[in-house]
Amino acid sequence: MDTPRPRPCGPARPDLRVLSQRVYRGPNVWSYDQAVHLVVDLGILEEYPTDLLPGFTERLVELLPGLERHTCSVGTAGGFIQRMQDGTWLGHVAEHVALQLQQEAGHDLRRGKTRSVRGKVGQYNVIVGYLDEAVALAACELAVRLVNDLVEHDEAFDFEAELATFLRFAQRQAxxxxxxxxxxxxxxxxxxxxxxxxxxxxxxxxxxxxxxxxxxxxxxxxxxxxxxxxxxxxxxxxxxxAGLPVPRSELVRDVEGAAAAARRIGYPVVVKPLDGNHGRGVCLDLRDEQAVRESFPIAQEQSRRGSVMVESFVTGKDYRCLIIGGRMQAIAERVPAHVVGDGTHTVAELVDITNADPRRGVGHEKVLTKIKVDEAAVELVRSQGHAMDAVVPRGEMVKLALTANMSTGGISxxxxxxxxxxxxxxxxxxxxxxxxxxxxxxxxxxxxxxxxxxxxxxxxxxxxxxxxxxxxxxxxxxxxxxxxxxxxxxxxxxxxSRVPIIAVTGTNGKTTTSRMISHIFKGLGRKVGMTSTDGVVIDERLVIKADASGPRSARMVLQNPRVDLAVMEVARGGIIREGLGYDRNDVAVVTNVAADHLGLKGIDTLEQLAAVKRVVVEAVPRSGYAVLNADDEHVRAMRRRCSGSVVWFSLKAPGSEERAMIDEHCRRGGRAVVLEETERGEMIVIRQGRRSMQLAFTHLLPSTFEGTARMNVANALAAAGAAFALGAPLQDIRQGLRTFTTSYYLSPGRMNLLTVAGRQIIVDYCHNAAGMRMLGDFAQRYADRQEERGAGGTVRRIGLVATAGDRRDDDMAELGAVAAEYFDTIVVRDDAHLRGRAPGEQAEHVARGIRQAQEAGRARCTDVEIVLDELQATDRALEIAEPGDLVVLCVDKHAQVMERLEQRTKVATPRGDNEQDGRAYDPDFVMDQAAQAETA
Missing domain, CATH: 3.30.470 (D-amino Acid Aminotransferase; Chain A, domain 1)
Known part of the structure; x- marks a missing residue:
């Protein structure tokens, strides 16, 4: 007994619906290659796998016989048909149909997968590989329509016509x-x-x-x-x-000149455009003046400059010699478009039979071009003693074009x-x-x-x-x-053909790490192209100012003819949106994975976030390296997805579980960058197998503020590991780290230190709880060190904090709770990106976290204020602070904030008081002096 067709409980048709589509233009969370990602909803069809749809499989295979070759998970030809007979869901069917439609268009593809959407009954992720994204999107659209039509036929849908339209579109795109x-x-x-x-x-x-x-x-x-x-x-x-054989020729501009030139050259002649192509406008074997006069306007019409060539007609066969790099590579004899009589069919019928050859198409879309029958062709046939409706004797060749170009239907x-x-x-x-x-x-x-x-x-x-x-x-x-x-x-x-690519990702520290790596290789004389959240930098010049941590910016860098090394900051959003902007990276650096951007685009857990970020690790070839943070469990797990070698970096001391893993890794010949305590201080050590190479003391690296900025110590370890993996000499890595500072020009908006009216100011971009914990730890260490040096009693810490509006409410509150542990006074502002929230809503959630920490007795913070505008909040933080205090400003628009700080410095300090060595006040000089004082 047949199972009834699915019927919904309402007026709507049973439909496979596309909820969203996305095009990945490089490695992504679903595939190592470019792919189209559809999220589809089966609706009532979730209850009807293919084995419950009578005749569905047979009708589909009848329309697309190529599906019989699909192996699917069975692994043998016919595997997909078996899956449909056993029962599979229609999202899976749409995937295979989209792949087969691309096969019909000549795109040899077999990559695809279908997976259910977590927690969404009846919804599926359909992944389809592609060669041309426009063709793939059209194939996916037609596949969904075909599946729906086979479930319940729509009289307005004609698959044969739709397939023909699709194939023509694919040919135009090809x-x-x-x-x-x-x-x-x-x-x-x-x-x-x-x-x-x-x-x-x-x-x-x-x-x-x-x-x-x-x-x-x-x-x-x-x-x-x-x-x-x-x-x-x-x-x-x-x-x-040069003495090469050429026909006699003359250049003419009018019909009288053409006739005169033909008389001088001698008949027969050829009339052709001076600068035409594809044989258009070429008139051959002209044997009298009348023919020349009639041919002149034909040739002139195809001449861009209006000039026409008249030359002697050379008889013989037409040969094309292909010369590449000064050497002959191929020769083809070109035969004009023609048909050969069979004693049965007319000339017109023979043309139709010839054009039915599947190798023939329109223009250059296929290897042969269809013969076009126009007035010139009809006249040529007539000159050979035939009409288009005449039957030609067997074996007789009838030309339909004089020129032997492939574009006019000729053969080779x-x-x-x-x-x-x-x-x-x-x-x-x-x-x-x-x-x-x-x-x-x-x-x-x-x-x-x-x-x-x-x-x-x-x-x-x-x-x-x-x-x-x-x-x-x-x-x-x-x-x-x-x-x-x-x-x-x-x-x-x-x-x-490739430039080395270093991809840097992680929740925190990726921008600074990218800048450190770029700085190291700049010292080696390399022309570095870098993408980051601040923009695209080519050879230390900011060419685009924007958040450029996505795949489009990566492709822009790889197109630049000056770049001989690329450092790509890769953000979560870009990977989810389009994948990577390239096929593989030589080195992948993962700094950490922490709770940020959760609850967006289907990423709800740290494990899912780690799966997104490990795409850069999966894009490492066998000859490449993954530089991974051994102190982060989610990053450690990525080693299993790396085809190349792993370079570990760790802040942990010897004897820890992480160091034990690294020791074993190095005993097997692996690489790592670690810290070792010495009599003179903490030393960065690069290990390779049994060798240990001392690199630099952490307290001598300006970016670490005498080792107090532990996040920059970790970033330096990661940068050293990446540079060493790409073969940078040890002394150049050391020099790069020793000369990289957090001054505004080398690292804008990241740990910039300056002095304003006796107050120590740190400008940074910290926007999540994990980053705030690291920044707060630095503020505590830095303040403690200032107190130890007798800077004038207790150093108060004032913080300015905010987070973006697309974070979850609890994540915003957690940021505030963490900040409350480290700062005495906190000013909360709104982020520049409200992302759908009402003004003040973000700040209130952060303040809520601060108050909760105060109530639980976990807070150092005693005072909290809300000032929504970033510049006004900056002013308020400085008003609260007194000389000797430390003010940490977490900002979005760092350029505007730095300008405001410069203005306040000029107001606070008379011009003459800031002159040194004859120089008037320069805010960059003050920043550099402050940094040098910290590392003295």
């Missing part, structure tokens, strides 16, 4: 045959690539190694050479001056190994004379196997950016793999 051939060769060599527009402009390689090409025009193709090749008259003159026959050596020399010399790295030399001669100088043939044209499809997909003969020499030109064997 690269042409020439571009695709080069791209496939580059991918086979592990050369990264980016599509720079919706056309055929592609970048191969990264940064300083990047090369670009469009079709067969490359970064090495000279603009002057292209101009010369586009000017057929100049090309003919240059070739003739490979003749690479048939050409006479003299002809090869002539073609190579022609390419060298014009100056093209990739050139198509068009020969007209009776036989390419005989010397063209003896048989009377000639070079009729030199083409820049010649098409490859006649060579890669000849109609007859062996295909030639001509993309290899093109890629060899751009990337000679052994030449690098």
């Amino acid at each position: 690269f042409g045959p020439s571009t695709m051939a080069i791209l496939e060769e580059a991918v086979s060599r592990d050369i990264p690539w980016q599509r720079l527009n919706r056309g055929s402009l592609v970048q191969l390689g990264q940064g300083v190694h990047a090369k670009r090409f469009r079709a067969t025009m490359t970064s090495l193709t000279g603009a002057l050479a292209v101009d010369i090749a586009s000017d057929k008259d100049l090309t003919t003159q240059l070739l003739a001056s 026959i490979d003749r690479t190994w048939d050409a006479h050596p003299d002809n090869v020399d002539v073609a190579e010399e022609a390419a060298r004379l014009i100056g093209l790295d990739v050139a198509g030399i068009d020969f007209i001669c009776p036989d390419i196997t005989e010397p063209v100088r003896e048989t009377g043939g000639a070079i009729c044209e030199v083409n820049a950016a010649p098409g490859f499809r006649m060579h890669t997909h000849p109609t007859e003969g062996e295909p030639q793999f001509i993309a290899k020499p093109v890629v060899d030109l751009l990337f000679p064997p052994g030449a690098p």
Whole structure:
């Protein structure tokens, strides 16, 4: 007995609905490669797996037979069909249908998965790999519509028509045959690539190694050479001056000049545009003046500059010689569009039969072009003694075009190994004379196997950016793999195509760690491209001021031709939104994982947050390194997902559980960066196997404030581990850390120390409880050290705190509770990003946490105020403080705050009192002096 079709309890149809879609453009939480992520809701269909839908599987396979080859989790062909027969849910079916639709469009893809959404009955995450994101999105849309239609047919939905529309769209989006051939060769060599527009402009390689090409025009193709090749008259003159065989020719601008030139040259002649292409406007074998006059406007219409060439008509076969890097790589005989009679069908019918060849398409979308029947074709057929509705005798060839271009429906026959050596020399010399790295030399001669100088043939044209499809997909003969020499030109064997990429992620400290790494390699003379929450920095120049910790900024850095090393700060949001902006990173640094941004985008637990951040670890190749914080359990667990080697860093002392793990790791030849106590202080030590190499005392690193800023000690360990993993010499790592300060220009908005009217000011960007604990610990250590030095009694600590509006209420309160443990007085402000909250709501939650800590007896804080505006809150914190106090300002717009502090300094201090060595007051000088005093 058949199971009834699903019927909802209402007027709506049973529907598989897409709730959201996202495009990952690099490694992501679901896949190592780019993918489309759909969240779908089955609704009532959750109760109807495929085995309860009569005829569903059979109808689907009838429409898409290719599904029979899908292995699915069974692992053998037909596995997916078996899964449907046994019963699987329609989200899983949509995944396979989307993959198969892309297969129908020529995209060889097998990557996909479907997983239920945690805690959401009937909702599924559908992950589908892709080669072209626009095609993938269209495939996903059509897949959902097809699945719904098979459940309950919609008369308005015609799958055959929809599939045809989809395939045409995919063909428009696809690269042409020439571009695709080069791209496939580059991918086979592990050369990264980016599509720079919706056309055929592609970048191969990264940064300083990047090369670009469009079709067969490359970064090495000279603009002057292209101009010369586009000017057929100049090309003919240059070739003739070198003694190469060319037809007699003249350049004319009007029909009278064309007729006169034809008389001088002698019939038959050719009339063609001076700077046309693809054979458009070329009129051949003109045998009288009337034919010349009629052909002139046809040629002139296709000439961009209005000039027309009249040249002698050379008889023979049409050959295209492909010259790459000065060497002949392929030769094809081009045969004009034609049909061959069979004694049964008319010419028109033969054209239709020929165009039905699946290899033929419109324009350059396929390896052959469909024959176009226009007035010129009809007239040509008539000149051969036939009509379009006439039956042609068996074996007789009827031409439908005079030119042998592939774009007009012609075919090609490979003749690479048939050409006479003299002809090869002539073609190579022609390419060298014009100056093209990739050139198509068009020969007209009776036989390419005989010397063209003896048989009377000639070079009729030199083409820049010649098409490859006649060579890669000849109609007859062996295909030639001509993309290899093109890629060899751009990337000679052994030449690098990638720049080293260091990815830094974590809840706290990633910006400072990224800056430390960049500073180290800048000292080595590298041109570093860096992304961070402050913007994109290219060779120490801020080129974009914005939160640039996402994949788009990463791609921007890798496109810059100056960059020879990239340091990417990778934020949680960017990974969730688009994945990484590249395919892999040589070094991944994970500083820590703490409660921040929880409750957003489906990330509710620390384990889920760690799964997002470990994407950078999963993107490490076998030859790469993951620099991991051994003191964080969630980071420690990431080692199991790393294909490369692990470099541990730890603040823990010898004898701890973490150090025991590191000792064992090093005994097996691993690497680590740790702290060792010596008589002179705490030493950073790099360990590799049984070797231990002393790097620097922590108290001598300016960024650590004599070792009191433990978070920057940890950041220095991570930066040293990353630099050492990339092969930086020990002395350069040491020098980089010794010269990296938290001055505003090296580390804006991160632990900037300055003095305002006798008050010590720290400007930082701290926005979560874990970061506040580290910052509070520093404030306590720093104040204690100031008191030990007799700075004038007890050093009060005043804090200015805030957090973003997208945090959970309890997370905001926790920030306030932690701040209450370390500061005497706290000013609470609103964050610049309210993110849907009412003004003052964030500040009230933070203040609530402070009051709760006070009530529980865990608070050092005795006074709390709420001042919502950041600059006004800054002013209030400074008003509360007295000379000798420590004021910690957690700010968003650090540039504006620093400007306000500078203004207050000028007001508080007369200009003459701040002159040193003849210099008037300079706020940067004060900041640097303060930093030097701390490390003296």
